Amino acid sequence: xxxxxxxxxxxxxxxxxxxxxxxxxxxxxxxxxxxxxxxxxxxxxxxxxxxxxxxxxxxxxxxxxxxxxxxxxxxxxxxxxxxxxxxxxxxxxxxxxxxxxxxxxxxxxxxxxxxxxxxxxxxxxxxxxxxxxxxxxxxxxxxxxxxxxxxxxxxxxxxxxxxxxxxxxxxxxxxxxxxxxxxxxxxxxxxxxxxxxxxxxxxxxxxxxxxxxxxxxxxxxxxxxxxxxxxx
Numbered sequence: 076x077x078x079x080x081x082x083x084x085x086x087x088x089x090x091x092x093x094x095x096x097x098x099x100x101x102x103x104x105x106x107x108x109x110x111x112x113x114x115x116x117x118x119x120x121x122x123x124x125x126x127x128x129x130x131x132x133x134x135x136x137x138x139x140x141x142x143x144x145x146x147x148x149x150x151x152x153x154x155x156x157x158x159x160x161x162x163x164x165x166x167x168x169x170x171x172x173x174x175x176x177x178x179x180x181x182x183x184x185x186x187x188x189x190x191x192x193x194x195x196x197x198x199x200x201x202x203x204x205x206x207x208x209x210x211x212x213x214x215x216x217x218x219x220x221x222x223x224x225x226x227x228x229x230x231x232x233x234x235x236x237x238x239x240x241x242x243x244x245x246x247x248x249x250x251x252x253x254x255x256x257x258x259x260x261x262x263x264x265x266x267x268x269x270x271x272x273x274x275x276x277x278x279x280x281x282x283x284x285x286x287x288x289x290x291x292x293x294x295x296x297x298x299x300x301x302x303x304x305x306x307x
Contacts, residue, residue, distance in 0.1 A: 077105030080236060080267060081126060085135035088121050088291075095121045097291045099135070105235065108259065108268045110278040113288035119271045122288075123238055127159060128152055157185065160229030160237045160266075164244035166221045168213040168228075174200065175209040178227045185232065199227040203257060219250030226257060236267045243277055251277060 081103040088096040096118045103109065111119050124130040125137055128144055137144040139155070147155060168177050178199055179192045187195075200206050203223040213221055222242060229237055239258060243251035255270075255277055262268045272278060278285055287295045 077107070077267075079103075080105055080139070082138045083122075083125075083135065084138065086122075086125065086132045086137060087134035088118075088125065088130065089133045095291050096125075096132070099291075099293055101286065101293060101296070103236070103267065103269065105267050106262070106265070108262045108281060108283040109270070110281050110283060110285045111269060111271045111288065112273060112275075112278050112285060114273055116290070117273075117288040118291040119288055120240060121291075123240055123269075123271055126238065127156060127161065157232055158235045160232070160234035162222070162225050162229050162237065162239040162242050164241035166213070166218075166225045166245075168221055168224055170213050173210050173212050174205060174216070174224050177213070177224050178231055181228045181231050195231060196227075199231050202230075202260075203227045217250070218246050219253060222246065222250070222254055223257065226254075226261070230261065230266065234266065236269065237261060238269050238271070240271045241273070242270065243272065243274060248276075252280070255280060 079102055081101075083099045083101040086096055086099040087094065099122065111122070113119050121130065125132055125144075128147065131145055169180060172180065175196055178196045182192050182195065197206065197209070200209055203226055205220060205223055205227070208216065208220065213224070216224070226237075237258070242258070243254050246254060251274070258268050258270065259281075270277070270281070284296070284298045286293055
């Protein structure tokens, strides 16, 4: 087991009178692939927001590198978030920029030199299988290709962890399988991968650690197990 990256201790989250997370305890270690599963409203996306420090827990704490995330000074948050790459169901690409510029954008906003961008973006596009399409625009690509661009953009600054929120939600089964294979390749190269999904088929195929949530509670946490075995 690798280094402990995140630890949630007794984490709860309430919006008004609606409690969406109850007493969550969870650890994420370096080098893992984790499927975080559950129906819509189970609390998966809220937990991701807490890890990204886009929201704060109502109770409990999330510890990162021995620091309570709630107490992290605001000036450290951008640097902290650079450790995390995020991929969304709806890709969130810039429609007026081509594939190369979409990936380069993540480097430009942190002040990476043009020379470095010209070196690193082609390497990343080769890894996701889009070298020949670097001049194309998002609307010229299939859904699977757009998600590959989004993954390349999320990885370009070499994050420790890739958070993929329903990364196959808008894809057909063939493209979904291809994206999951790509995420496994990324993991083999050293990035910790957390896949948030309600897709049973995808999680069963992963055969990795599966954390199942239901109504804001973790109901099981099993390694190398499929969804079916503990969905009840």
